[in-house]
Amino acid sequence: MSIEEKVVEIIMEQLDVTKEECVLEASFIDDLGADSLDIVELIMALEENFGIEISDEELRKIRTIQDSINFIKKKKGLLT
Amino acid sequence: MKRRVVITGLGTVNPLGNNVSDFWGALCAGRSGIGPITRFDASNFQTRIAGELKNFDPLQFVNKKELRRYDNFIIYALASAEMALADARLTIGNGNAERTGVIIGSGIGGITTIEKLKEAMQQPGPVKLSPFAVPSALANLAAGHVSIRFGAKGPISCTVTACAAGTNALGDASRTVALGYADIMIAGGTEAAISPLTVAGFSAMRALSVRNDAPEKASRPFDKDRDGFVIGEGCGILILEELSHALKRGARIYAELAGFGLTSDAFHMAAPPPGHEGAARSMRLALQDAGVAPEEIGYINAHGTSTPLNDLYETQAIKAVFGAHSRNLLVSSTKSMTGHLLGGAGGLEAIVCVKAIHEGVVPPTINLDHPDAECDLDYVPHQSRKRDVRAALSNTFGFGGVNAVLLFKKFAG
Numbered sequence: 001m002s003i004e005e006k007v008v009e010i011i012m013e014q015l016d017v018t019k020e021e022c023v024l025e026a027s028f029i030d031d032l033g034a035d036s037l038d039i040v041e042l043i044m045a046l047e048e049n050f051g052i053e054i055s056d057e058e059l060r061k062i063r064t065i066q067d068s069i070n071f072i073k074k075k076k077g078l079l080t
Numbered sequence: 081m082k083r084r085v086v087i088t089g090l091g092t093v094n095p096l097g098n099n100v101s102d103f104w105g106a107l108c109a110g111r112s113g114i115g116p117i118t119r120f121d122a123s124n125f126q127t128r129i130a131g132e133l134k135n136f137d138p139l140q141f142v143n144k145k146e147l148r149r150y151d152n153f154i155i156y157a158l159a160s161a162e163m164a165l166a167d168a169r170l171t172i173g174n175g176n177a178e179r180t181g182v183i184i185g186s187g188i189g190g191i192t193t194i195e196k197l198k199e200a201m202q203q204p205g206p207v208k209l210s211p212f213a214v215p216s217a218l219a220n221l222a223a224g225h226v227s228i229r230f231g232a233k234g235p236i237s238c239t240v241t242a243c244a245a246g247t248n249a250l251g252d253a254s255r256t257v258a259l260g261y262a263d264i265m266i267a268g269g270t271e272a273a274i275s276p277l278t279v280a281g282f283s284a285m286r287a288l289s290v291r292n293d294a295p296e297k298a299s300r301p302f303d304k305d306r307d308g309f310v311i312g313e314g315c316g317i318l319i320l321e322e323l324s325h326a327l328k329r330g331a332r333i334y335a336e337l338a339g340f341g342l343t344s345d346a347f348h349m350a351a352p353p354p355g356h357e358g359a360a361r362s363m364r365l366a367l368q369d370a371g372v373a374p375e376e377i378g379y380i381n382a383h384g385t386s387t388p389l390n391d392l393y394e395t396q397a398i399k400a401v402f403g404a405h406s407r408n409l410l411v412s413s414t415k416s417m418t419g420h421l422l423g424g425a426g427g428l429e430a431i432v433c434v435k436a437i438h439e440g441v442v443p444p445t446i447n448l449d450h451p452d453a454e455c456d457l458d459y460v461p462h463q464s465r466k467r468d469v470r471a472a473l474s475n476t477f478g479f480g481g482v483n484a485v486l487l488f489k490k491f492a493g
């Protein structure tokens with residue numbers, strides 16, 4: 001499973017949304033109905049799944065699904 | 081001038097049924113909802129039996145996200161409140177939202193969640209906790225989520241008075257309506273505390289039955305072989321409505337909530353005093369509050385926990401209040417079938433009183449095979465009985481010396 005697929009799977013589970021809703025440019029808050037606590041929990045799930053750490057500072061910059069995917073890739077050294 | 085308060089909707093999930101109709105059927109048939117504990121591995125516990133919900137599908141009432149984040153005591157309250165509002169054919173909206181409130185009691189709140197979170201925190205590595213940890217467990221979040229879900233913007237509260245919590249909630253809610261602070265109250269009690277800590281804790285107090293080999297026989301109020309209560313879970317929610325409000329919209333009125341009595345023992349954190357004078361005073365206060373004579377009471381839903389002390393002292397208190405009439409009235413403990421729902425008990429047993437009045441049937445006390453010589457009232461052993469009940473009391477007593485009693489009466493215009 002690609003990173004993209006895995007991220008979408010986690011988002012679907014955490015935010016109880018459909019695959020169709022999970023377009024890459026979807027904003028967690030505006031499009032997927034998440035609140036700030038939802039995002040904290042989602043990030044925790046991503047951290048655990050990908051074995052990475054995301055600081056509160058970094059967390060604030062993650063707005064969309066694409067942001068989160070880019071971030072994970074960067075942390076994993078897959079993106080510069 | 082006190083306004084009159086009537087009951088127009090009922091909702092419950094409990095060990096005997098996941099709606100009022102299934103529950104009432106099982107209760108009047110004298111069925112037991114007690115079985116082996118499945119919620120956790122209880123094999124090393126002194127007590128391994130409980131009254132758990134059966135075949136309850138939470139996803140009928142919450143989505144997957146909510147299911148993960150809400151402790152069961154919240155989900156049981158959401159389910160019961162949804163059914164109670166539907167039963168009352170009541171929608172909360174622009175016209176009535178600010179005049180609709182919620183008071184839902186709970187003895188222990190999200191104890192199961194707290195235990196699981198603590199366990200998770202003890203894993204090696206940096207401490208990481210879900211941001212939903214605190215709100216998933218706070219006792220008042222049952223009322224909180226019910227108000228959010230249904231848009232009730234009036235008074236909100238949560239009573240945490242141990243095994244009397246549901247009754248305290250209904251008593252407070254009835255006064256809220258009677259004094260004019262709201263027209264509609266969604267009220268009752270909820271509990272989901274079949275957890276390792278709770279079971280071990282009550283066991284340490286020697287409060288729980290250890291009749292593990294015969295779960296259905298374990299809760300036996302007023303029987304000489306009773307050996308403690310059986311922990312149960314679930315919720316009972318009632319819709320309380322100001323009389324003219326209910327009449328105006330042509331609501332079905334089940335019964336009137338006419339009186340509330342509340343006293344303290346000022347005696348011991350857990351045990352009632354001999355004769356249970358505080359319980360007697362609560363029953364008298366409920367009668368006074370309702371302006372009902374003792375002789376008018378046809379049924380008492382007893383606290384009747386199946387512990388040696390409670391059942392004896394409660395019997396003595398009933399005799400002290402009702403004198404010769406204590407021989408005529410029917411007293412039953414439905415905990416013989418549901419187990420003890422702790423903070424949920426007052427909500428559930430209020431529903432039992434309301435249904436007994438409305439249906440003209442009094443549910444039994446099961447397992448009363450050898451009545452205690454000192455427990456000599458008519459406890460409606462084994463089988464339900466037809467009886468035109470004009471007024472009924474719901475007794476609940478909680479740790480800390482809380483004695484809370486509600487009086488329901490037949491609605492007669």
